[in-house]
Amino acid sequence: RLGYMQLGLSSAWHRQVEKFRTGTRKQLPTLRGRILDRAGRVLACDEAEFTLSIDYSIARLADDRFWLNHNRDDYADDLRKLQKIIFTLAQFETVTVDEIIKRIAGEINNPIWNMRLYLAWKRKYPDKDFDKTFADERMAMAMKVDLAEMHRRHPLLRLRKDDDVLAAQLAFINIDGIQIVPEVVRVYPYGSVASQLIGWVRPFDSRDIELFDKDDELQRYQPGDTAGFCGVEYICETILRGRRGRVVYNLDKELIGRTERDFGEDVGLTIDMELQKKIENMLTNRNINSNWNNPTAAVVIDVNSADVLAFVSLPDFNLNTARSEDGRLAADPNRPLIN
DSSP states (O other), rough: HHHHHOOOTSHHHHHHHHHHHHHEEEEOOOOOOOOOTTOEEEEEEEEEEEEEEEEEHHHGGGGGGGGGOOOOGHHHHHHHHHHHHHHHHHHHHTOOHHHHHHHHHHIIIHHHHHHHHHHHHHHHOOOOOOHTTTTTTTHHHHOOOOOOOSSSSEEEEEEEEEHHHHHHHHHHTTTTTEEEEEEEEEEEETTTHHHHOOOOOOEEEEEGGGGSTTTTTTOOOOTTOOOEEEEEEEHHHTHHBBOOOEEEEEEEEEEEEOOOOOOOEEEOOOOOOHHHHHHHHHHHHHHTOOOTOOEEEEEEEEEEOOOOEEEESOOOOTTTTTTTHHHHHHHHHTOOOOO
8 A cells, every 4th residue: 555655646646636736837928919011011019118106905995895894093103105106206296186086096996896796697697687686795895806906015116227227216116015116018109100000008997807817817817917098909819818837846845747838919900100100290281281170080991902091080199198098088079089
């Protein structure tokens, strides 16, 4: 019996020992595919950047929903940390405290609460109208949902230059709950050109969960992941996203398993970006176009191949700042978000 337990490679005991010997698992990040025009010009790509990130355990204190079942006296120290972070960040960026609070709500607290509400419905009552049937209980049910996002840090400010990184290190050096971390961000080299067509990315939400197999640990969304919000970024999400890899080490720090990552595939458009830019410049030139300040559209098609060479919709907006200005863009009477 002793020999069987030690030498029987297929025995249940051997499998249990091997499972116990598995030490750490580390996921390898993927890289989102690029969006290119017909000449191979880059319209959207991932680049490395540093961000000033806040722990959710601190950010949640700026949310009134958190205090529905918590006592402020129990979080006095963390509240002081949050206040110090907000005032320091306001001085660092030269913006108002209210703007910082709105950013924390819009980019961190609201997405997490929306996810908790969605999962509270999806896990228990997917066949019922959650808002109507459980209008009074839905918040209490959401409070019982625990997410991995609630135990991690979230980006508040992107530091695009080395000088910004150094300045942030000095400003926040003695403040707990906020750190400077490296991150991959989406960059749009052409700024506002073809903005509605290209679209942009934002933190994933409940509507993105169904795009991939939720049981695939390496495919499903995780805290810090982004997803296409509109345009080609949204329509081609399953092509651009890619799939993470993974390495597994045993307790002796030996590599015992590896899953290679699949980088996202590039998406090529028929658009000629230089032609697109030229048309946009002409249509917004008051010396050429008397209608320059009104909503305008123009499409250029190659009649031989049926390729769309230009797809202009004005007014437009800068894709690199769209996430932080989505509220203003949505309220703009000229409706720049409409293609």
